[in-house]
Amino acid sequence: MKNGGDFSPAVIDRVATLLDEFRGGAELTLSELSGRTGLPRSSTHRMLSRLVELGWVGRRGRVYGLSRGMFEWGALAQQHDRLHRAAHPILHELHATTGLIVHLAVLEGNDVRYLDKVGYGRLALPSRVGGRQPASRTALGKVLIAHAGVGRAAAYATAAAPASWGTAALPRQEIARIRQQRVAYEREECVAGIACVAAPIGNSRTCVGAVSVTGPVGSVDFVPLARSVRSAAHAIWRDHEEYSPAQRAG
Secondary structure, eight states: SSSSSGGGGHHHHHHHHHHHTTGOOOOHHHHHHHHHHOOOHHHHHHHHHHHHHHHEEETTTTEEOHHHHHHHHHHHHHHHHHHHHHHHHHHHHHHHHHHHHEEEEEETTTEEEEEEEOOOOSSSOOTTTEEEGGGGGGGHHHHHHTTTTTTHHHHHHHHOOOOOOOOOOOOHHHHHHHHTTTTTEEEESSSEEEEEEEEEOOSSSOOEEEEEEEEEEGOOOHHHHHHHHHHHHHHHHHHHHHHHHHGGOO
């Protein structure tokens, strides 16, 4: 499953068919999987071996099942979906109020991952739903780093920034200010002529994502927009917790 021909739609369909058999946490033998899917035993064994190597499937004796990593990915996807459902209508309200482009994002490693984007502007932005940007270049990334937990934020502040970041790591003073004010700013650090205001979605102990407004430098008035973005972030957090009452953290 490594050469170019192995990534044909037919192969992907067979892998999906195989993984579907594990729904509900089932553990199945090679013979059972081959019989249920109608795939040749040799092909089934080859795909299972590769899925085990990738960590998507685990093997215990003669039986196979989804790995712990797959369940963790599923939980992460569910969390992101809950955040998106809570945020989407509020993002539209914020866009209608400000007339600016609105983003929803989470922190993944040294990058921000965009979960939603509402609105369009005169200047082209590199952001897209599902896309990534170096965290230290964006207001979204800055606010997510500052609220990622004391240890993780300190690592961003003290470690040398990877060359891909394109800027220095965030100064401790800036991280402290962002945590205190619950807002981060960015002016032409990511795109020339563009400014951004972002706020964290969460409370004093938890941050599940961030929301921002972005537009031409001349259209971004930081002080009033900071109030609007913080208010939107608070509303998203409230609705997010309504989707998951068992995880309400206060």
